[in-house]
Amino acid sequence: MTDSRFQLFDVSLDGSLQSARAHIERERAIAVHDLLEDSSFIPVGHDGGPYRLNLTLADAKLAFHIVTENGTPVVSHHLSLNAFRRILKDYTLICDSHYDAFKCAGAAKFEAIDMGRRAIHDEASELLKERLASKIAIDVDTARRLFTLIYVLLMRNTSDGARLM
Template identity: 50%
Template sequence: MSEARNERSPHRLVAVTLDEDSIGRGNPDQEHERAIAIFDILEDNQFVIPGRDEGPYRLHLGLVENKLSFAISTESREPVMTHLLSLTPFRRVIRDYEMICESYYNAIRTASPTQIEAIDMGRRGLHNEASETLKQRLEGKVDLDHDTARRLFTLIFALHWKG
């Protein structure tokens, strides 16, 4: 039901791309997570630019001079705006998230279900923290729902994978 509502709303993303110059290839688990995040964003998202109704929008994420670039255009590729966000507020959570993801991927191969669940709870908690930081950093520029912010953080994290 939310999918039908979202298809009519101009306040959504219809395309999300990552800057190929900014991103390295991840391992198969990381590539899979990135593909799922993009698919999930496009299935259902809320992306509102206060005071504007020319959506739906396209989003191109990248890194520009160590800043996160949100290049937003209309569905017909007309530029709307670009936001550059400092990565400083994300550095600790990205570092911690990277460590816990590595532990999680190792655990799913060898650990007990209880251990995997405990690691995954920590991973989800860090993911939620980063999502809230993203929403706060975009406040007044772009309004996101919780799920869209989570999925976008997955893609932001993808920009930090080492090839």
């Protein structure tokens, strides 16, 4: 378990919109739960939290708004998603195949698609970790869960999601 001073105690996504696809909201719930249970989230130059994170999406940028438990602002960081464009497109396509295969494909086909999905997710997580490094240090598991939330935000906001892809 990570030092509780450098963990998230609350994670929220901008707006109250939910995806019409239940599996996307299930992915959101799992990612948030896992972040709250065990995350490594260290804003550079800050003495510790725990932290509340609000993620917002606008104009192909993801904003990380971070405050402490008592509401003291820590950092707001805007991250361009242009570097994630190809990965997000690939991830969206393979996730659609993954969910379709879950319903009707054989085990071998499902496993092959799942391996591809995990590989793309790993690539995206590493890129996210690198892009945030100047403002927020995160471990690989935290990066994976945050990438899942980026995907959920894009799927909730179809105009931004479609434009990025």
